[in-house]
Amino acid sequence: MKTSFTVNGTPCSLDLDPRVTLLDALRDHLDLTGSKKGCDHGQCGACTVLVDGRRINACLSLAVMHDGDQITTVEGLSENGRSPLQSAFVRHDGMQCGYCTPGQLCSATAVMSEIADGWPSHVSDTLAGPYAMTREELAERMSGNICRCSCYPGINAAILEIAEEDVGYAEAAE
Amino acid sequence: MRPFDYQRPETLSGAHVAARDGATFIAGGTNLIDLMKLEVMAPDTLVDISRLGLDQINTHEEGLHVGATVTNSDLAADMRVRQAYPVLARALLAGASGQLRNKATTGGNLLQRTRCPYFYDTDTPCNKRSPGSGCAALGGEMRNHAVLGTSDHCVALHPSDMAVALRALDAKVEVEDSDGTRRAIALDEFYRLPGDRPDQETTLNAGDLITGAILPAPFGGRQTYRKVRDRASYAFALVSVAAMVRMDNGRISNVALAFGGVGTRPWRDRDVENLLIGEAPSQKLFDTAGDILMKDAVLYDGLEFKDTLVRRLLTATLTELTQ
Numbered sequence: 417m418k419t420s421f422t423v424n425g426t427p428c429s430l431d432l433d434p435r436v437t438l439l440d441a442l443r444d445h446l447d448l449t450g451s452k453k454g455c456d457h458g459q460c461g462a463c464t465v466l467v468d469g470r471r472i473n474a475c476l477s478l479a480v481m482h483d484g485d486q487i488t489t490v491e492g493l494s495e496n497g498r499s500p501l502q503s504a505f506v507r508h509d510g511m512q513c514g515y516c517t518p519g520q521l522c523s524a525t526a527v528m529s530e531i532a533d534g535w536p537s538h539v540s541d542t543l544a545g546p547y548a549m550t551r552e553e554l555a556e557r558m559s560g561n562i563c564r565c566s567c568y569p570g571i572n573a574a575i576l577e578i579a580e581e582d583v584g585y586a587e588a589a590e
Numbered sequence: 591m592r593p594f595d596y597q598r599p600e601t602l603s604g605a606h607v608a609a610r611d612g613a614t615f616i617a618g619g620t621n622l623i624d625l626m627k628l629e630v631m632a633p634d635t636l637v638d639i640s641r642l643g644l645d646q647i648n649t650h651e652e653g654l655h656v657g658a659t660v661t662n663s664d665l666a667a668d669m670r671v672r673q674a675y676p677v678l679a680r681a682l683l684a685g686a687s688g689q690l691r692n693k694a695t696t697g698g699n700l701l702q703r704t705r706c707p708y709f710y711d712t713d714t715p716c717n718k719r720s721p722g723s724g725c726a727a728l729g730g731e732m733r734n735h736a737v738l739g740t741s742d743h744c745v746a747l748h749p750s751d752m753a754v755a756l757r758a759l760d761a762k763v764e765v766e767d768s769d770g771t772r773r774a775i776a777l778d779e780f781y782r783l784p785g786d787r788p789d790q791e792t793t794l795n796a797g798d799l800i801t802g803a804i805l806p807a808p809f810g811g812r813q814t815y816r817k818v819r820d821r822a823s824y825a826f827a828l829v830s831v832a833a834m835v836r837m838d839n840g841r842i843s844n845v846a847l848a849f850g851g852v853g854t855r856p857w858r859d860r861d862v863e864n865l866l867i868g869e870a871p872s873q874k875l876f877d878t879a880g881d882i883l884m885k886d887a888v889l890y891d892g893l894e895f896k897d898t899l900v901r902r903l904l905t906a907t908l909t910e911l912t913q
């Protein structure tokens with residue numbers, strides 16, 4: 417089945433069996449192997465990509481359902497792999513094996529815009545907003561990304577640093 | 591995954607035509623694709639309903655109308671929901687992960703299948719997956735299973751958080767049949783008990799498309815959703831409660847309580863509510879409410895903890911809301 421979408425700004429046209437997931441289309445048909453397959457069942461977040469700016473699990477989505485969509489993978493977060501967030505991950509040792517990292521980076525990018533858009537979370541005291549990137553909010557909002565190496569201290573430090581720079585939430589971030 | 595035909599209609603009537611010969615609708619796909627990978631579900635035709643324009647939240651004569659493909663994220667972020675239906679926003683935010691909520695839809699969440707591990711394991715008997723084959727959970731490991739509404743044929747939980755809140759809110763499911771005729775089904779009538787046909791989970795007919803959910807304006811008072819789980823986030827409920835309580839002159843004047851993690855469907859027991867209405871809050875009252883709630887509970891080995899847990903959750907929640 418003919419399917420067209422834009423990946424990291426580049427238009428792509430593919431002829432796919434409808435069974436192909438978005439994750440397999442990216443990895444096996446477009447050679448964008450940054451997005452990882454951890455569980456293939458929505459349980460780990462390694463496959464997280466942004467679709468029209470929103471994070472989703474690419475393993476639980478059929479590629480043919482994304483006709484016309486704008487998709488961003490870890491390869492598209494920056495030109496040289498050194499966005500402020502990516503550099504902060506390196507500085508804070510936010511990885512060991514690195515398998516979860518692409519998903520963590522995509523997810524964290526989306527979390528920052530969800531907070532900026534005033535989306536509440538399970539741990540928010542009030543539903544009225546606005547919200548800041550506290551340690552508690554970060555842990556809850558990033559819970560869909562599991563790190564088997566348990567690099568959470570480094571991951572959290574990197575995201576908090578960038579969130580503080582971005583929105584000046586220094587105080588709220590404890 | 592078995593091969594299937596994929597269709598993406600752009601109109602409601604087009605969706606009915608595409609589904610004419612028996613098809614499975616796909617919305618967010620977060621439950622269906624998971625089950626198709628394991629071949630627990632193997633539809634011949636998938637009809638993608640994500641582009642039918644059912645993604646709107648509108649005010650409605652009864653309260654709010656939520657389109658079937660509104661995502662769980664958008665519903666939880668909607669200011670009208672956050673202000674008037676906090677129990678629903680809280681239930682949604684307690685479910686799954688940020689990524690999953692961005693795809694999960696209102697209709698798909700209502701119709702998500704159980705997380706009974708034997709249902710997922712095609713090497714074991716399961717009456718829900720293959721009717722008449724038996725139930726591997728009975729006599730097997732039980733933890734993520736129901737204690738209320740069970741039968742000798744199935745003890746599977748309904749796993750949704752959202753549906754628990756909708757049941758407390760007296761929501762209705764809006765459905766369009768294959769002729770395009772619409773009807774509304776009260777949530778009280780929407781889910782079936784397993785009985786001897788656990789594969790028949792709802793009162794929907796073949797070809798019925800959920801078009802939305804209707805949320806009546808809630809009675810005033812306070813609302814909350816509390817969920818107890820094995821880890822702090824990204825886990826299904828061991829036990830949960832959606833609660834709305836209104837107090838007048840120190841007495842409970844209205845209350846709605848629905849429970850997750852205990853029933854074969856989102857659980858609500860009017861006897862519990864009738865006991866509480868008109869009474870002043872006390873530990874003794876809450877204990878009696880727990881006795882009524884659990885009077886028909888069947889506690890198989892491994893599920894005894896749910897009895898204690900749900901009673902404590904009931905007390906904690908009512909204490910919080912009546913203070």
Ligand SMILES: Cc1cc2nc3c(=O)[nH]c(=O)nc-3n(C[C@H](O)[C@H](O)[C@H](O)COP(=O)(O)OP(=O)(O)OC[C@H]3O[C@@H](n4cnc5c(N)ncnc54)[C@H](O)[C@@H]3O)c2cc1C
Nearest residue numbers: 617618619620621622685686695697698699701750751800
């Ligand atoms: C790792 C993980 C953790 C999760 N944790 C939680 C949790 O804590 N709490 C919770 O409540 N849920 C949880 N979920 C489940 C999640 O909420 C559901 O997968 C989601 O709500 C399903 O919605 P969907 O739109 O993706 O449905 P789909 O997968 O598209 O469809 C599900 C079913 O509904 C049918 N369907 C969908 N829309 C319609 C319609 N409009 N009319 C008729 N039929 C329709 C489909 O045919 C299919 O049978 C979790 C899921 C995963 C993978």
Ligand code: SF4
Nearest residue numbers: 706716717725744745
């Ligand atoms: S409890 Fe229900 S879903 Fe689980 S194995 Fe038994 S029949 Fe299947």
Ligand code: FES
Nearest residue numbers: 454455456461475
């Ligand atoms: S690979 Fe998609 S969530 Fe694990």
Ligand code: FES
Nearest residue numbers: 512514563564565
């Ligand atoms: S760095 Fe190894 S899984 Fe996270």
